[in-house]
Each structure stands twice: as C-alpha cells, then as structure tokens.
Amino acid sequence: MINVIAETDKDSQIYPLLSARNEFLNNFDSKYEVSKSNLLNLEFTDKISGEKFKLVWDGELKVTIDTFIDLGTAFIIAMVLIFFLMVVYYKSFAISGGIVLSSFVSIIGVIFAHIIMDLITTDTFYLTATSLIGFIGLIGINSRNSTLIIDFTKQLVQEKGLTINEAIAKATATRSKPIILTVLTMVFASSLLATDAVFGGLGVALIGGTLISYVVSMFFVPVIIRNQIRKIL
Numbered sequence: 001m002i003n004v005i006a007e008t009d010k011d012s013q014i015y016p017l018l019s020a021r022n023e024f025l026n027n028f029d030s031k032y033e034v035s036k037s038n039l040l041n042l043e044f045t046d047k048i049s050g051e052k053f054k055l056v057w058d059g060e061l062k063v064t065i066d067t068f069i070d071l072g073t074a075f076i077i078a079m080v081l082i083f084f085l086m087v088v089y090y091k092s093f094a095i096s097g098g099i100v101l102s103s104f105v106s107i108i109g110v111i112f113a114h115i116i117m118d119l120i121t122t123d124t125f126y127l128t129a130t131s132l133i134g135f136i137g138l139i140g141i142n143s144r145n146s147t148l149i150i151d152f153t154k155q156l157v158q159e160k161g162l163t164i165n166e167a168i169a170k171a172t173a174t175r176s177k178p179i180i181l182t183v184l185t186m187v188f189a190s191s192l193l194a195t196d197a198v199f200g201g202l203g204v205a206l207i208g209g210t211l212i213s214y215v216v217s218m219f220f221v222p223v224i225i226r227n228q229i230r231k232i233l
Helices: 014-027 060-090 093-120 129-160 164-190 200-226
Strands: 032-036 042-046 052-055
Touching: 014 042, 060 093, 060 129, 093 129, 093 200, 129 164, 129 200, 164 200
Parallel strands: none
Antiparallel strands: 032 042, 042 052
C-alpha cells in the first residue's frame, strides 16, 4: 500500500480529484483495464499479468460521505417534524400524511434528473451531499404548495359556500399560476449550478424535484384532500 498526500490551494479538493481521475482513465488504458469503483475510486487490472491495483481517495471524499449520512438523517428528521407540524395545524393524520407523502414523491424527480444528467454528461453524475440539501429544501417547497391549496379550498367552502369539488378545482386553478412561477424561478436559478462538480447535485435535485412537486401539488394533493377536507372544516 502506497499513501500519497497532497493539499490544494484556493480550490475545492473535488476538482483536482476529478482531473487526476480523468488522467488515469485517459492515459492508463494501454497497459491496464481501468474501471470505476466507488464514487471517485478506480481499479486497475494489468492486461498481461492480471494483477489488480486499487486507487482509493480519502480526505475530502470521506468527509463528503460522512456529510451524506448526516444529511440523510436530517432529511428523515425533517419529514417527521413536518408531519407532526401538519397534524397540529390540520388535526388530521390523513391530510398530514398526504402532504408528507407528496413531498416524498418529489424524490422521484430528483432521481430521474440525476439519471438524465448521467446520460448527457461525459462523467457519472452521482448523488452527492448537496443533492440531499436539495431533498430537504424540496420538502418545504412542496409542503408549502400543498398547504396553499388546502387552505384556499377550506376558505372557498366556508366563505363562498362552494361544494368541495368546486372549491378544490377553483383553488387548484387559482394557485397554479403562483406555483408555476415559483417552479420556473427555481429551475432557471438552479440550472446555473447543475454542471458544477460540488454544487451540481443541489442544482439537479432542485430542478427535478421542483418539476415533479408541481405535478404532485396540482394532481396528487387534490385527490388526497377530496375525501378528507370535510374532517377539517
């Protein structure tokens, strides 16, 4: 085992790691079969002798993985806290569960966004620690969208005397414009981060998750509250 220690100056350590790995991938293929292992790690197989070598990055990468675990825990805690906050506010486990579930569904958009980035970029675009920051932010965004529709529906039923179906339809149509403006703002702003090696995960997560959260807020949430809105009126 050989340890190589280095420090970077005025730059995040991830950038030189990516450059170094690209050098290995481009220049070592004549004598070795080079394959990607875990995240930035590489595995070299001598084409003649079959001897194998592993290149393992530590330091910044280990910190990133530890941060990933911590943010994953924070994500779960945020989901639980928002659920209980909604229970206190609406006094309904069903509606609160629907709001949290709709927020969780937005993760599908995050996963698909990362898969698409993997297809259109030259390098594998992994879920990163900053992607989880995007997860946590999306919980708040989607919960707010759902709350706007539910509260406006309640107001229309109580003050305007509309039926539940009419109130849901009008609330969804009315709130769709400000919600889509928020979505477009998030998408265009996050696109500036999408190709960055450090914050790209955050940008991609916000783009994919925000787009799916709009669909969820417009179609999934109204279906959930239709049968539960009477309980909170």
